[in-house]
Amino acid sequence: MTDDKQSTKTRLLDAAEKLFADNGFDEVSVRDLAAVADVNVAAVNYHFQGKENLFHEVIRRRFMGQKDTTLASLAEVMARAEERPELAAIIRAIVGSYLEGALVQDGGMRIMALITREMHSNYNTRHMVFFKEMIAPIFAAFSAAMLAARxxxxxxxxxxxxxxxxxxxHHFIMRRVKCDSLDPADDTRSFMILAFPVLDAPMDEFVSAVTDHIxxxxxxxxxxMHPEVTP
Amino acid sequence: MTDDKQSTKTRLLDAAEKLFADNGFDEVSVRDLAAVADVNVAAVNYHFQGKENLFHEVIRRRFMGQKDTTLASLAEVMARAEERPELAAIIRAIVGSYLEGALVQDGGMRIMALITREMHSNYNTRHMVFFKEMIAPIFAAFSAAMLAARxxxxxxxxxxxxxxxxxxxHHFIMRRVKCDSLDPADDTRSFMILAFPVLDAPMDEFVSAVTDHIxxxxxxxxxxMHPEVTP
DNA sequence: GACAGAATAAAACACATGTTTGAATTATGC
DNA sequence: GCATAATTCAAACATGTGTTTTATTCTGTC
Known part of the structure; x- marks a missing residue:
């Protein structure tokens, strides 16, 4: 199990990340993965113990770090606050660092959308790990921060x-990914972009515009809703 | 093609509605449908021309009516307005009538969630019909109403x-459906309900609470963001 | 009551899926 | 340099899929 760069294992992880993000878990076959990673079909079951486990590794590798940066970003806002932290700064920290997962690499946004979809899908409880390991901590920190601010x-x-x-x-992530996945000539895509030009803008512009709006x-x-009573 | 009540065709539609809503399109097999509807597997392809077409019929039957009630509800608000329609009334009309689709029958909320998921999923463009036939008109009416109000x-x-x-x-619908689909003993469910007691309330309470909040x-x-300038 | 056409049924078809097998190949440690 | 383990490979396996086929039963009409 030497973790050489470009080993079969990492090639498989990379291919899985892209394919899963673009197509979803069920829609990607082990043979697809093997073909894109240029490995034998058996490699999936040899290196990981089945397709599902490979999926979890993909998520873990990319998403758990994201959780840490989100929490760190929020902690920084809280530390810098004089007396009460500023509400806008808190929201911006959460939204921004979540969306910036889209910028870390090509296809980062697709990964975020993948997570969102898997969390939303009530078809199977099988990927519920995310919720406990990822959502719950962020939720708790976000919640505490808002209570401190108000x-x-x-x-x-x-x-x-x-x-x-x-x-x-979630909604803005989904819109962007959906738009990206459509053929440039598709008129549904044209309709979406007409209403929302930023969907067609470079990813960093999109992220900052959406962060700003939210x-x-x-x-x-x-x-x-809750006017602040100045002391 | 006699449309007798309780005919094979309607039994198939009913079973499909429930199964698709609970499990999603890909996760339901033709044999599942046949078993629940208590018909032969071949019936799906005999009465509809394939599984996909059956799905579309399910959607059409339930969702297109929903579109009309939403538009009607919005039109009513606009007609009742003296000079400028009230912004809150417009938003309430849209949100309320969309969510009330959850109340029309048992499992109505699941259908709404199904639509939401299918629209969000970028895996396939195959169910894109909804967007053009359903979302676009509502969007246009909503947009015009808001411009009239502001x-x-x-x-x-x-x-x-x-x-x-x-x-x-979308988010609140997803939360509710996810929560409903979890085992009552599941501690993820407990966690969600602890943070959001209304997720466990009767559906009508949930709908009115969510409508009110949004x-x-x-x-x-x-x-x-856009303070109204009083004339 | 006989007969067409619609509806149902059981079986088979053709194919895709995740996984396993067992042999061949490559890498590793001494 | 060799034995041993790790890895790769082609093939097969078992199962599930949507659909089609072919035969049978039901249904309404003259």
């Missing part, structure tokens, strides 16, 4: 607010 | 706002 909020309020923020993040939208919403 | 908004602003609203709707959240956001 002490008058009840926990229940915070949960509603977070849900609204997360829903927006932050401003959500901050305004919180301010409107 | 004439100072640019079309681009409206598109962003709508995306934020739709993202929230409406207030989004209205506050729009008001905060």
């Amino acid at each position: 002490p008058s909020l009840r926990q229940e309020d915070v949960n509603w607010l977070i849900a609204s923020v997360v829903g927006q993040i 932050t401003r939208f959500s901050t305004a919403a919180v301010d409107g | 004439p100072s908004l640019r079309q681009e602003d409206v598109n962003w706002l709508i995306a934020s609203v739709v993202g929230q709707i 409406t207030r959240f989004s209205t506050a956001a729009v008001d905060g």
